[in-house]
Amino acid sequence: MSTENVKPAxxxxxxxxxxxxxxLVVGALAPLFDSTMVNVAIHTIAVDMKTTISTVQWVATGxxxxxxxxxxxxxxxxxxFGCKRSYxxxxxxxxxxxxxxxxxxxxxxxxxxxxxxxxxxGLMMPVLQTELVQISGGRNLxxxxxxxxxxxxxxxxxxxxxxxxIVNSLNWRAIFLVNIPICIVAIPLALWGIPADKLLxxxxxxxxxxxxxxxxxxxxxxxxxxxIATHRGLNSSAVYVPLIIGIVLMASYVVYALNxxxxxxxxxxxxxxxxFSASNILLIFSGIITNGALLMLPLYYQEVRGASALSAGLxxxxxxxxxxxxxxxxxxxxxxxxxxxxxxxxxxxxxMGTLPFAFAGTDTNMILLAVALLIxxxxxxxxxxxxxxxxxxxxxxxxxxxxxIATRIFQTIGGAFxxxxxxxxxxxxxxxxxxxxxxxxxxxxxxxxxxxxGFAVVAAIPALFLAVRKKS
Numbered sequence: 001m002s003t004e005n006v007k008p009a010x011x012x013x014x015x016x017x018x019x020x021x022x023x024l025v026v027g028a029l030a031p032l033f034d035s036t037m038v039n040v041a042i043h044t045i046a047v048d049m050k051t052t053i054s055t056v057q058w059v060a061t062g063x064x065x066x067x068x069x070x071x072x073x074x075x076x077x078x079x080x081f082g083c084k085r086s087y088x089x090x091x092x093x094x095x096x097x098x099x100x101x102x103x104x105x106x107x108x109x110x111x112x113x114x115x116x117x118x119x120x121x122g123l124m125m126p127v128l129q130t131e132l133v134q135i136s137g138g139r140n141l142x143x144x145x146x147x148x149x150x151x152x153x154x155x156x157x158x159x160x161x162x163x164x165x166i167v168n169s170l171n172w173r174a175i176f177l178v179n180i181p182i183c184i185v186a187i188p189l190a191l192w193g194i195p196a197d198k199l200l201x202x203x204x205x206x207x208x209x210x211x212x213x214x215x216x217x218x219x220x221x222x223x224x225x226x227x228i229a230t231h232r233g234l235n236s237s238a239v240y241v242p243l244i245i246g247i248v249l250m251a252s253y254v255v256y257a258l259n260x261x262x263x264x265x266x267x268x269x270x271x272x273x274x275x276f277s278a279s280n281i282l283l284i285f286s287g288i289i290t291n292g293a294l295l296m297l298p299l300y301y302q303e304v305r306g307a308s309a310l311s312a313g314l315x316x317x318x319x320x321x322x323x324x325x326x327x328x329x330x331x332x333x334x335x336x337x338x339x340x341x342x343x344x345x346x347x348x349x350x351x352m353g354t355l356p357f358a359f360a361g362t363d364t365n366m367i368l369l370a371v372a373l374l375i376x377x378x379x380x381x382x383x384x385x386x387x388x389x390x391x392x393x394x395x396x397x398x399x400x401x402x403x404x405i406a407t408r409i410f411q412t413i414g415g416a417f418x419x420x421x422x423x424x425x426x427x428x429x430x431x432x433x434x435x436x437x438x439x440x441x442x443x444x445x446x447x448x449x450x451x452x453x454g455f456a457v458v459a460a461i462p463a464l465f466l467a468v469r470k471k472s
Contacts, residue, residue, distance in 0.1 A: 013143055016195060017136045021147045023193035024128045027091050027186035030179045031121035032151040034098070035063065036159025038114075041172040048172065051107045061226060062111045064416070066118030068219035071408050072265045074126040075401035076206050082197025083131035086123060088190050093120035095183035102176035126404040133392050133400045135195055142339075142389040146331030149385050150324075158320065160298065161313035168310060210265035213253035218409055220246030225416040229423035266409075267402040270395075276403070278465035279391035280410040282343065285459035286383055287414020289350060292422035293452050297357070297373075299426075300445045304362055304438055318370045322353075322377025330382035331389070338468035339390035342382050347463065349379030350456045358449040362438045390466050418455075422448040 039060060046056040077086040097117035104110035132144050166174045224243035231239050257264040271277045297319075301312035326346075333342050353376025356369055391407050392400070429444035 013140055014136065017132070017140075017144065018147075019193045020135055020195065021132055021144055023186070023189045024087070024131065025148060025150055026182070026189055027087070028124065028128055028148075028151045029155075030091075030094055030098070030182040030186070031117070031124060032155030033159045033162065033182075034117065034176070034179055035060075035121075036155050037163030037166065037175045037178070038063075040160050040163035041167050041175055044167050044172045045107075045110075049107045049110070055107055058111045059107075059114050061223065063114045063118035063121070064222055064226070064412075065219045066115040067122035068222045068412065069215045070119045070122030071126055071218065071412075072211055072214045072405055073206075074123050074130070074408075075265060075405050076211075077123060078127055078130050078401045080206075083127050083134065084190065084194045084197045086127045087131065087194065088187060090120040090124035090127065091183050091187050091190065094124065095180065095187075098176045098179035098183065102173045102180075126401070126408045129388075129392070129404040129407070130401045131194065133395070133404075134397055138393065138395060140335055141392055142331035142334030142336075142385060143328075144331070145334075145385045145388045145392075146327045149327060149381070149388070154320065160316070161310065164308075164310040164313055205262070207260075207262060207265040210253060210257060210260070213249050213256060214265050217246045217249035217253060218412075220249065221413060222416050225413065225420050228420035229427070232424055232427055266405050267399065270399060270402055270406065273394075274465050275393075275467045276391060278462040279339075279387055280406055281462040282387045282459060282466075283391070283407055283410040284414035284417070285455055285462070286387055287411050287416075288418030288421070288455045289452060289459070290380055290384070290418065291415035292418030292455075293354065293376075293449070295419045296422050296426065296445060296448050296452075300357065300360065300442075304360075304442045304445060305366075315366065315370065316373065319373040319377035319380070322374040322379075323381035324377075326378045326381040327385065330385040334386045334389040338466065339386040340463060340466040340468045342386035343390075343463040343466060344460060346379040346382035346386065347456050347460055349375055350383065351379075351453050353377070353379060354449055354453050354456070358446050358453060360446060360449075361442050393467075418452075422451055425451050 042056055042060065045059065046052065049056070074086070081089075094117055097113050097120060100113040101110055101117065104113055128148065132148060133141065136144055162178070163175060166172075166178070220242040224239055224241075224246060227236070227239045227242070228234065234240055234243075253266075254268060257266065257268045271280075297316055298312040301307040301315050307315065330342055330346070353372045353374070356364070356372040360369065388407065392403055395403055426444045426448040429447050430441060
């Protein structure tokens with residue numbers, strides 16, 4: 001799977017691939033906007049349904065856990081039913097979950113309907129990735145990922161802004177109303193724009209034992225990591241019990257997958273490739289760097305600078321603009337030269353863009369911070385696209401579903417860990433200080449941003465193991 005002697009593809013994107021990519025991106029907007037908008041509405045939902053924050057947080061947690069349980073099934077689904085059918089099914093299921101969530105009558109029903117949404121999201125994203133790599137034949141992956149990454153970039157940036165506007169102007173139920181027209185448009189587009197499935201005569205069998213080990217392991221790891229911030233560390237049984245069980249199940253899966261004679265739910269032999277392993281390690285760091293700061297940045301603007309939720313979202317827009325500015329360049333450069341240098345340059349930009357926040361106080365110039373976010377965003381855009389292009393390059397057709405599952409698992413674990421660790425660091429720094437001590441709060445955020453910088457610096461180590469293309 002070495003790509004060092006592979007000549008870069010210079011041909012234009014196949015119109016069929018381009019059409020399918022755009023169609024798939026339209027559907028992906030629904031879950032990626034939905035998850036960020038719901039987080040903004042958690043407090044409002046708790047008040048309206050007369051329940052506690054600890055209960056209503058299961059609206060978000062249940063979604064993530066259901067997604068984690070479903071991701072490992074996506075590989076079997078694409079082989080058994082085909083990518084097109086699996087994708088349309090996931091869209092239809094997300095539509096049902098959105099309608100039901102909008103109409104939910106109490107917090108229990110809403111959590112159930114959010115689980116339905118999580119199941120569909122867990123299936124949709126890996127299937128999207130698998131479909132594009134397969135129909136493109138593995139060519140022009142950088143440019144393809146630059147298209148696919150659009151919702152992944154826009155969701156975390158515009159989602160909170162849109163969610164804030166909806167909650168302030170309408171009703172929290174309208175958040176789920178946004179998904180309905182997206183799904184209604186995306187389903188017929190998928191029927192038209194995605195090539196017909198070419199199913200194998202031999203139907204893929206479901207690796208039940210593997211799924212019973214892998215799916216709960218992934219879900220428990222995500223749950224345990226998410227509880228770190230709530231319980232301020234690893235000392236609570238709510239944190240270490242699910243983490244220990246998750247690690248044991250994951251280790252058991254590794255032993256099982258390497259010894260079974262049938263095709264496992266996730267083929268671990270892909271990790272024999274240094275390039276593939278380095279790419280997935282980088283996805284963990286990418287999740288930490290992206291999601292951790294996405295949690296802390298709006299809180300800095302709100303708690304230190306006194307901005308409203310909507311105003312904080314607007315101040316974050318330069319980061320989204322920066323991500324979009326480097327999207328096309330990063331994709332083409334990764335196809336031409338390989339991903340190593342793109343990742344290293346992106347990490348450098350992330351460090352430069354985060355550094356002003358590590359020194360930020362109660363009166364730091366807001367324009368300076370906006371410019372820093374533009375630089376940081378440009379690094380984030382190049383980072384994700386280059387890593388994904390590197391992770392999927394050179395794979396055989398039957399390996400792509402396994403690679404899609406692996407990349408989704410590592411990316412999600414990194415994102416959960418980033419939010420948990422940076423929030424825990426900030427809370428520990430705030431301990432013993434009153435809420436009115438803005439300088440102490442600002443310092444707590446400074447420390448958390450230093451941690452984000454540290455992760456970006458360490459990420460340069462696995463980046464050195466990414467393959468590069470030799471000039472022909």
